[in-house]
Each structure stands twice: as structure tokens, then as C-alpha cells.
Amino acid sequence: MIRRVSLIKKCFYWLRTIKILLAATIPVITGFISTGFVWWKEIVSVAGAAVAIIAPITGLFRFQENWVEYRTNSESLEHEKYLFLT
Numbered sequence: 001m002i003r004r005v006s007l008i009k010k011c012f013y014w015l016r017t018i019k020i021l022l023a024a025t026i027p028v029i030t031g032f033i034s035t036g037f038v039w040w041k042e043i044v045s046v047a048g049a050a051v052a053i054i055a056p057i058t059g060l061f062r063f064q065e066n067w068v069e070y071r072t073n074s075e076s077l078e079h080e081k082y083l084f085l086t
């Protein structure tokens with residue numbers, strides 16, 4: 001149970017971090033489009049598509065809600081274990 005909570009938490013943090021970084025770099029890269037490097041438009045479109053894909057994935061798999069729920073259940077079971085032992 002602990003490993004699953006840890007995995008869900010890591011997935012949530014990694015996806016959220018990637019989404020934030022990509023969303024923050026889009027305006028910066030857009031400023032460089034007129035400099036002549038041919039791939040800026042493609043980089044911006046790929047970053048935008050990645051943000052558009054990651055956002056629904058985090059909502060679909062509900063990483064944050066599952067992580068909080070699993071953690072709450074884990075703490076409740078730990079409490080019950082100590083009640084049983086006493």
C-alpha cells in the first residue's frame with residue numbers, strides 16, 4: 001500500500017511539474033520565433049500539445065485524489081492497529 005501511495009504521489013508531482021515547466025516556456029519561446037530559427041514554431045506547438053495532453057491525464061487518473069485517499073486509509077489502518085494492540 002505504501003509503495004502504491006508513493007508511486008501515485010510521484011506521478012502526480014512529475015506530471016504537474018512537467019506541465020508547469022512546459023506552460024512557462026511557451027511564452028518565452030514565442031518571443032524567439034522572429035529570430036530566424038526555423039524550429040521555434042514546432043517547439044511551441046509540441047509544448048502546447050504536451051500541456052493539453054498532460055492536463056486531462058492528471059484529471060482522468062485522479063492522482064492527487066487517489067494519493068490523499070490512500071494516505072488517509074493508511075493512517076486510519078495504522079491507528080486501528082495500535083488500538084488493536086492495546
